[in-house]
Amino acid sequence: MSPEIVTILALVAIFAIATFLPINMGALAFVAAFLVGTLSVGLSTDDILTGFPSELVVTLIGVTYLFAIAQNNGTVDLLVRGAVRLVGGYVAAIPWVMFAVTALLTAIGALSPAAVAIVAPIALGFAARYDINPLLMGMMVVHGAQGGGFSPISVYGLTVNEIVEQEGLPSSPVTVFFGSLLFNLAIGAVLFLVLGGRKLIGRRVSAAVPAHVEHAEEPVVSGHGAPPGPAVGPDELRGDDGDHGGDGTTPPRVTLDQVATLVGLVTVAVLALVFDLDIGFVSITVATVLALFAAARHKGAVSQISWSTVLLIAGVLTFVFVLQEAGTIDYVGEAVIGLGIPLLIALLLCYIGGVVSAFASSTAIIGVAIALAVPFLLAGDVGAVGVVVALSVASTIVDVSPFSTNGALVLANAQGVDRDRFYKQMLAYAGIVVAVGPLLAWLVFVVPGWL
Numbered sequence: 001m002s003p004e005i006v007t008i009l010a011l012v013a014i015f016a017i018a019t020f021l022p023i024n025m026g027a028l029a030f031v032a033a034f035l036v037g038t039l040s041v042g043l044s045t046d047d048i049l050t051g052f053p054s055e056l057v058v059t060l061i062g063v064t065y066l067f068a069i070a071q072n073n074g075t076v077d078l079l080v081r082g083a084v085r086l087v088g089g090y091v092a093a094i095p096w097v098m099f100a101v102t103a104l105l106t107a108i109g110a111l112s113p114a115a116v117a118i119v120a121p122i123a124l125g126f127a128a129r130y131d132i133n134p135l136l137m138g139m140m141v142v143h144g145a146q147g148g149g150f151s152p153i154s155v156y157g158l159t160v161n162e163i164v165e166q167e168g169l170p171s172s173p174v175t176v177f178f179g180s181l182l183f184n185l186a187i188g189a190v191l192f193l194v195l196g197g198r199k200l201i202g203r204r205v206s207a208a209v210p211a212h213v214e215h216a217e218e219p220v221v222s223g224h225g226a227p228p229g230p231a232v233g234p235d236e237l238r239g240d241d242g243d244h245g246g247d248g249t250t251p252p253r254v255t256l257d258q259v260a261t262l263v264g265l266v267t268v269a270v271l272a273l274v275f276d277l278d279i280g281f282v283s284i285t286v287a288t289v290l291a292l293f294a295a296a297r298h299k300g301a302v303s304q305i306s307w308s309t310v311l312l313i314a315g316v317l318t319f320v321f322v323l324q325e326a327g328t329i330d331y332v333g334e335a336v337i338g339l340g341i342p343l344l345i346a347l348l349l350c351y352i353g354g355v356v357s358a359f360a361s362s363t364a365i366i367g368v369a370i371a372l373a374v375p376f377l378l379a380g381d382v383g384a385v386g387v388v389v390a391l392s393v394a395s396t397i398v399d400v401s402p403f404s405t406n407g408a409l410v411l412a413n414a415q416g417v418d419r420d421r422f423y424k425q426m427l428a429y430a431g432i433v434v435a436v437g438p439l440l441a442w443l444v445f446v447v448p449g450w451l
Helices: 003-020 025-041 045-049 054-072 075-086 093-107 112-130 134-148 155-166 173-194 256-273 279-292 307-325 328-337 342-357 362-378 384-400 405-412 419-445
Strands: none
Touching: 003 025, 003 307, 003 328, 025 045, 025 307, 045 307, 054 075, 054 112, 054 256, 054 279, 054 307, 054 405, 075 093, 075 112, 075 256, 093 112, 093 134, 093 173, 112 134, 112 256, 112 279, 112 405, 134 173, 134 384, 134 405, 134 419, 155 173, 155 362, 155 384, 173 384, 173 419, 256 279, 307 328, 307 405, 307 419, 328 342, 342 362, 342 384, 342 419, 362 384, 384 405, 384 419, 405 419
C-alpha cells in the first residue's frame, strides 16, 4: 500500500478513535506520526520532529500564561469594562467590535495569529462575563482576522498578489480583499443570528463592578485549566450604565498590578504587530516579568496554561507534516487536475485548500492551490480572478478549526466553559465550514463568471 494511502487511512483512524473514546487526539496523532512516519514513509524520528510546531506551541504557552496572569489580577475585567463603555453598554455590539478590531489589525499588516492572540482572550473574557455564546465571540474574532487578511498590504494579500503576478495571471488585489471581507462579514452575520446574537439586541450592561464581586488574590483554577469568568450580577443586567455606587456597585479600582499588566499587554502588541517579533516569546517574557513582581500571587498561573490544547495541536500538526512528507497533498492534487473539467477542478481545488488548511499553514496552502490551478487558468476557460478569490477564501475561512493557529488560540483562551465541550463545538463548526465554505466560495466567485 502506498504511503499516501496509508497516511489518509491513519488520519481517518485518528479521528474515529478520538470521537468514540476519551483520548486526546494529539496523543493519537503523535503515535501515528511515529509509526506511519518510520514504517511507511521512511522518516527517522529526527525527521518527524522537524514537523513539530514549536513556534505555535510557544505562542500557545506564552499567550495563555500571560492572560492567566491578567485574568487573576483583574486586568481582563478592567479591559472588559472599558470596552463596554466604548459601545455604550450595548452587548449586541461587542461581537462586531471584536470582528472590526481584528480585521483592522490584519488589514494594516498584522499577522493573523498575532491579531487573534491579542484580541481573542479579551473577547472570550466578554463572553464569560456577559453571557455571550463563547463560540460566537471566538469565531467572530477569527473571521474578522480573515476578513481583513487580504488587504493589499497584508501578509495574505501580498502573498496571493505576488504569486498571481509571477504566474502571469490577471490580478485584482482590491477584488481579493473585498471578496474575502464581504464573505467573512456574511458568515459573521449568520453566526450572530444562529448563536444567540438576536437575544443580545437591546440589552445593556453596567461597566461597574457589583459590590459583592472581588478578585481572588490567588488564581482560581477550574477543572479544565482556565479560570471561570465572573458571573453576571443582577445589577449589571438591569441596564444601569453608570459608575456610581448608589445601586450596589462601586467604582472600579485600578491596582498597580493591573497597570503593570496593561503596560505589558501594550508592549506585546507593539513588539508583535509593529516590530514583527514572535508573539509567543514576547508574551512569555512579559508574563515572566509580571510574575517576578508578584511571584506568590501568580504561582498558579502556569497550571492555567492550556496544556491539553498544546498536546492536541502539537500532535495533530506533527502528523500533518508526515502526511505532507508522504506526498499526499500532491497525490490528491494531481488526481484532481487529471479530471480535465475546469469548473470541477476549481471546486475540488477549493476543497483541497480548505481541508488541508484546516490543519496546516493557510499561506502555504494558498500558494500550492493557486500553483495547481495555473495550467487551466491560463487556458481562459474560467475567470482567473474569481478562482483566485475563491481559493483564497476557501483556504482561510477554515482557520476556525481548533487545529489551526487561530482556532487553537481561541480554544486555549476559552474562559468559564467546559473545554472538552467547547472543543467539540469548534470541531463541529469547523466541519460545517470545511464542508460548505469551499462550495459557497465556488458558487459566489467562480460559477457566475463575473470576475
